[in-house]
Amino acid sequence: MVDRRVSMADVAERAGVSGQTVSRVVNGSPRVDPDTRARVEAAMAALGYRPHRAARALRTGRTQTLGLVVSTLASVGNSRMLQAVADAAASRGYALTVVTLGPDASVADAFERLAEQGVDGAIVLNEATERLRGADVRAAGLRLVVVDSPRDDRFGVVVTDHAAGAESAVRHLLDMGHPTVHHLAGPAGSFAAAERERGWRAALDAAGARVPDLVRGDWTSASGWGAASTLLTAGATAVFAANDQMALGLLRGIAEAGRDVPGEVSVVGFDDVADAADYRPPLTTVHQDFDALGARAVAALVDGIEAGAPAAFETVPTRLVVRASTGPSAPAR
Amino acid sequence: MVDRRVSMADVAERAGVSGQTVSRVVNGSPRVDPDTRARVEAAMAALGYRPHRAARALRTGRTQTLGLVVSTLASVGNSRMLQAVADAAASRGYALTVVTLGPDASVADAFERLAEQGVDGAIVLNEATERLRGADVRAAGLRLVVVDSPRDDRFGVVVTDHAAGAESAVRHLLDMGHPTVHHLAGPAGSFAAAERERGWRAALDAAGARVPDLVRGDWTSASGWGAASTLLTAGATAVFAANDQMALGLLRGIAEAGRDVPGEVSVVGFDDVADAADYRPPLTTVHQDFDALGARAVAALVDGIEAGAPAAFETVPTRLVVRASTGPSAPAR
DNA sequence: AGGCGCTATGTTAGCGTCAACACGAATCGG
DNA sequence: CCGATTCGTGTTGACGCTAACATAGCGCCT
Numbered sequence: 001m002v003d004r005r006v007s008m009a010d011v012a013e014r015a016g017v018s019g020q021t022v023s024r025v026v027n028g029s030p031r032v033d034p035d036t037r038a039r040v041e042a043a044m045a046a047l048g049y050r051p052h053r054a055a056r057a058l059r060t061g062r063t064q065t066l067g068l069v070v071s072t073l074a075s076v077g078n079s080r081m082l083q084a085v086a087d088a089a090a091s092r093g094y095a096l097t098v099v100t101l102g103p104d105a106s107v108a109d110a111f112e113r114l115a116e117q118g119v120d121g122a123i124v125l126n127e128a129t130e131r132l133r134g135a136d137v138r139a140a141g142l143r144l145v146v147v148d149s150p151r152d153d154r155f156g157v158v159v160t161d162h163a164a165g166a167e168s169a170v171r172h173l174l175d176m177g178h179p180t181v182h183h184l185a186g187p188a189g190s191f192a193a194a195e196r197e198r199g200w201r202a203a204l205d206a207a208g209a210r211v212p213d214l215v216r217g218d219w220t221s222a223s224g225w226g227a228a229s230t231l232l233t234a235g236a237t238a239v240f241a242a243n244d245q246m247a248l249g250l251l252r253g254i255a256e257a258g259r260d261v262p263g264e265v266s267v268v269g270f271d272d273v274a275d276a277a278d279y280r281p282p283l284t285t286v287h288q289d290f291d292a293l294g295a296r297a298v299a300a301l302v303d304g305i306e307a308g309a310p311a312a313f314e315t316v317p318t319r320l321v322v323r324a325s326t327g328p329s330a331p332a333r
Numbered sequence: 334m335v336d337r338r339v340s341m342a343d344v345a346e347r348a349g350v351s352g353q354t355v356s357r358v359v360n361g362s363p364r365v366d367p368d369t370r371a372r373v374e375a376a377m378a379a380l381g382y383r384p385h386r387a388a389r390a391l392r393t394g395r396t397q398t399l400g401l402v403v404s405t406l407a408s409v410g411n412s413r414m415l416q417a418v419a420d421a422a423a424s425r426g427y428a429l430t431v432v433t434l435g436p437d438a439s440v441a442d443a444f445e446r447l448a449e450q451g452v453d454g455a456i457v458l459n460e461a462t463e464r465l466r467g468a469d470v471r472a473a474g475l476r477l478v479v480v481d482s483p484r485d486d487r488f489g490v491v492v493t494d495h496a497a498g499a500e501s502a503v504r505h506l507l508d509m510g511h512p513t514v515h516h517l518a519g520p521a522g523s524f525a526a527a528e529r530e531r532g533w534r535a536a537l538d539a540a541g542a543r544v545p546d547l548v549r550g551d552w553t554s555a556s557g558w559g560a561a562s563t564l565l566t567a568g569a570t571a572v573f574a575a576n577d578q579m580a581l582g583l584l585r586g587i588a589e590a591g592r593d594v595p596g597e598v599s600v601v602g603f604d605d606v607a608d609a610a611d612y613r614p615p616l617t618t619v620h621q622d623f624d625a626l627g628a629r630a631v632a633a634l635v636d637g638i639e640a641g642a643p644a645a646f647e648t649v650p651t652r653l654v655v656r657a658s659t660g661p662s663a664p665a666r
Numbered sequence: 667a668g669g670c671g672c673t674a675t676g677t678t679a680g681c682g683t684c685a686a687c688a689c690g691a692a693t694c695g696g
Numbered sequence: 697c698c699g700a701t702t703c704g705t706g707t708t709g710a711c712g713c714t715a716a717c718a719t720a721g722c723g724c725c726t
Binding site: 689690696 | 697698699700701702703704705706707708709710711712713714715716717718719720721722723724725726
């Protein structure tokens with residue numbers, strides 16, 4: 001702030017009304033004479049008046065600010081979510097404060113920071129939810145919506161339908177004649193990883209296919225690359241990777257082993273990040289609608305705040321995007 | 334907030350002191366008796382007291398909140414920056430509010446939102462700076478640090494040394510015997526793109542190499558893929574791509590044209606995103622230190638806010654990471 | 667005509683915090 | 697041993713805003 005900021009009193013004086021009337025105009029109260037309203041609005045424009053959120057927050061106890069707790073933004077999915085949440089919050093008139101969790105920082109800590117800042121509610125993203133304890137939630141007294149977490153009536157939950165997405169991926173592979181589908185799973189403890197794994201198993205069971213041992217990665221492309229040799233020696237002809245980045249590493253590992261994709265091995269990813277269409281070969285993957293997910297999470301939170309709506313549970317569907325990394329099962333060579 | 338929040342007065346009563354003394358303890362004033370301080374701290378702990386930032390902001394005019402203006406989080410670089418900035422801000426005791434700019438939204442608009450929210454200062458990321466007008470800055474009366482923008486004394490500027498990074502990439506290629514190096518540039522209007530292009534030209538000139546026509550992309554892998562055929566028909570044996578994502582697309586395009594990397598064509602990227610090591614082949618690229626960049630930006634901003642430090646200009650160096658996408662120039666075939 | 671209800675506006679008070687000042691007690695220099 | 701300084705603490709008021717209540721003017725019913 002460079003100079004003295006313009007307050008309601010300044011506007012009131014210029015418009016020849018009381019501060020309270022200015023307040024009513026600002027907040028869109030219907031009980032204001034159109035003429036008066038016009039006069040006040042003119043005064044606001046002339047003076048460049050901006051309401052002072054801190055003062056309003058002090059008086060009303062509401063900050064019109066949402067918090068977002070996220071473990072890391074290194075994963076492309078999380079960044080996309082953040083953007084979706086930021087946009088949705090802005091369009092609802094809320095500011096967004098971001099808190100990242102170091103690998104060691106506790107969720108309780110993040111809640112403390114948010115509670116102190118006085119956010120009206122918070123959204124917690126996937127990996128962070130795994131470190132969430134009921135006690136933390138209660139302690140902070142925050143209204144919460146968590147994304148990609150098991151259903152829990154203490155707070156709103158919005159999830160992508162990971163299992164259905166995984167099933168569609170595995171079925172696609174099975175339909176192409178592969179005897180079974182191997183799985184490059186996400187880290188233990190991740191809800192999204194567990195759900196995708198569940199979908200994989202379900203699709204295999206439904207088709208009566210053998211369920212091979214799975215290999216576990218940590219979402220990074222490096223871990224995908226590291227898993228390639230294990231998968232290949234296990235004789236995999238089709239692999240469902242739990243995210244695109246691991247699929248990318250896997251693609252490299254398979255190529256380095258001299259095998260062709262999709263000629264000898266088919267690969268499917270999950271997320272449909274922007275780059276996936278330019279992997280080599282372009283990746284068949286399960287498209288996740290991050291924008292819808294973010295919008296739903298914000299909507300659930302804001303409805304809870306403004307209308308006291310009860311904690312909701314919502315599911316966002318996925319869609320299989322077939323590109324060039326999958327093909328019919330090759331005859332044994 | 335579930336129940337009545339604990340205020341300073343509550344703590345004061347329990348500790349048997351005045352509110353002002355509690356305030357002094359909270360703010361670390363030296364004029365407090367150690368015994369009293371201990372008593373107050375015990376009371377705060379017992380009551381679970383948290384200062385109310387809105388009230389403090391109202392009184393002091395400072396919110397301990399920083400704003401971040403970013404055009405999009407779709408690019409991996411921006412996400413990394415956001416994380417770096419969030420962490421740096423948190424460690425300095427500031428909250429971070431994120432505002433994204435739609436492709437059409439004006440920067441002035443974002444500033445309005447931030448000014449209303451009362452942030453103490455704001456950081457503006459790269460692409461967003463290109464839409465920044467002096468008038469906007471003045472109008473908002475915000476203290477500003479911009480990242481990756483031309484030097485400007487009206488606000489702090491922190492930049493990666495794009496030109497030097499680009500030069501090191503081009504020199505690496507030239508040293509391997511390539512007669513010249515083609516450039517897959519970023520979009521016109523981007524400061525980072527312009528600087529990388531400048532470095533590319535400078536390295537070519539210094540070596541007396543011919544400066545071929547450049548091809549322009551838009552940072553996406555899709556645009557990199559689209560540029561492949563043009564580059565190949567121009568006879569390129571070495572290409573410096575302005576970022577990793579475009580390099581990824583280019584790699585696919587080259588492979589689809591039946592050419593080998595690095596056997597026939599060498600490719601260098603810029604950014605060193607996490608996935609680059611698992612591109613096929615692993616990408617030689619210019620490493621950008623996003624964490625340092627974010628930390629410097631926050632430091633410059635906070636120093637300005639707290640100590641009235643003048644607008645600084647800082648440069649963060651890069652480092653060439655040689656992997657497998659570059660090799661000696663092949664004899665004409 | 668009196669009174670009722672409605673509308674448009676004003677008045678009062680206080681949200682939690684901290685700057686400025688006030689004040690008594692301890693400490694110190696001469 | 698007294699005035700001046702320092703130290704630890706308390707009192708007061710205001711930051712900008714809005715909830716709650718108060719008031720004045722109007723039309724309309726009985």
